[in-house]
Amino acid sequence: MTSRIKLAFAAAALALFSHAAMAQSEKPGVERLYVLNCGEGTAGDISRWTPGLNEGKSMDFVDSCYLVKHAKGWFLWDTGIADSVAAMPNGLVPADPKAVTWRRPKTLAAQLGVKPDDVKAMAVSHTHPDHSGNVELFPQAVLYVQKAEYDWPGANNEPRFKPSHPVEQLAGDKDVFGDGSVTILSTPGHTPGHQSLLVKLPKTGAVIxxxxxxHFRDNWDNRRVPSMNVNKDQSAASMQKIADTLSREKAQLWINHDKAQRDSQKMAPEFYD
Known part of the structure; x- marks a missing residue:
């Protein structure tokens, strides 16, 4: 074999190796999931979440947001209580004493670890203010929301989002990055266009x-539907959809407002991979 042929073979082998190494370094899918503290509160009377039970009983709630690092970019799920509540000494006190008094120990902006402009896509589970309070911190991020939620009139028939905010209105499930690693699940009932999120992590596995x-573990275990939900039948069907997905994907269920579960989780800047 001539030196020229040997050199050609070596160059080809090096090119193949470099391509394989590059492919290995550019791993597709989700790389990390960060849990952010997006509010802490106390419900004055949890019977509204457990109809017929717990009359007059209070309960501590938490509120989480989640930042996903995907190979294609940053994705934010839920935005929590408005950051402005952090400056309120007594928290955000509701007109109804049975509802939740929310506090904001840390702002979302302080926990992100990335610039708001780095977040290119986001979604909220629904438009209640403890989940959508900071949407406009990310005015350039494409917002994924169910059309039923987007069209649902707000207070005084006001729109629930700024019309200028870039949005993709959904009519069902959505594979956000096209690789099955981050999937929005349509789970209506709590609100007309409520949605949940399935995230597949390389080591942790699937999480919903x-x-x-x-709202909390006891309600899940007993399939209880809160009295404030807009549709009881849809709520029950959505819980069944989540249960079926948990079984199929061998996934964990992370319940947004459940304090006992959140207290056991790693919080940003720690992460799940």
Whole structure:
């Protein structure tokens, strides 16, 4: 074999090796999932979440947001209580004493670890203010929302989002990155266009982020539907859809407002991979 042929073979082998190494370094899919503290609160009377039970009983709630690092970019799920609440000494006190008094120990902006402009896509489980309070911190991020939620009139028939915010209105499930690693699940019932999120992590495995399809573990175990939900039958069907997905994907259910579960989780800047 001549030196020229040997050199050609070596160059080809090196090119193949470099391509393989590059492919290995550019791993597709989700790389990390960060849990962010997006509010802490106390419900004055949890019977509204457990109809017929717990009359007059209070409960501590938490509120989480989740930042996903995907090979294609950053994706934010839920935005929590408005950051402005952090400056309120007594928290955000509701007009109804049975509802939740929310506090904001840390702002979302302080926990991100990336610039808001780096977040190219986002979604909220629904438009209640403890989940959508900071949407406009990310005015350039494409917002994924169910059309039923987007069209649902807000207070005084006001729109629930700024019309200028870039949005993709959905009519069902959505594979966000096209590789099955981050999937929005349509789970209506709590609100007309409520949605949950399935995230597949390389080491942790699959996780479903509940939004408010369920508020705490006891409600999930007993399939209880809160009295404030807009549709009881849809709520029950959505919980069944989540249960079926948990079984099929061998996934964990992370319940947004469940304090006992959140207290056991790693919080940003720690992460799940």
């Amino acid at each position: 982020l509940s939004g408010d399809a369920v």
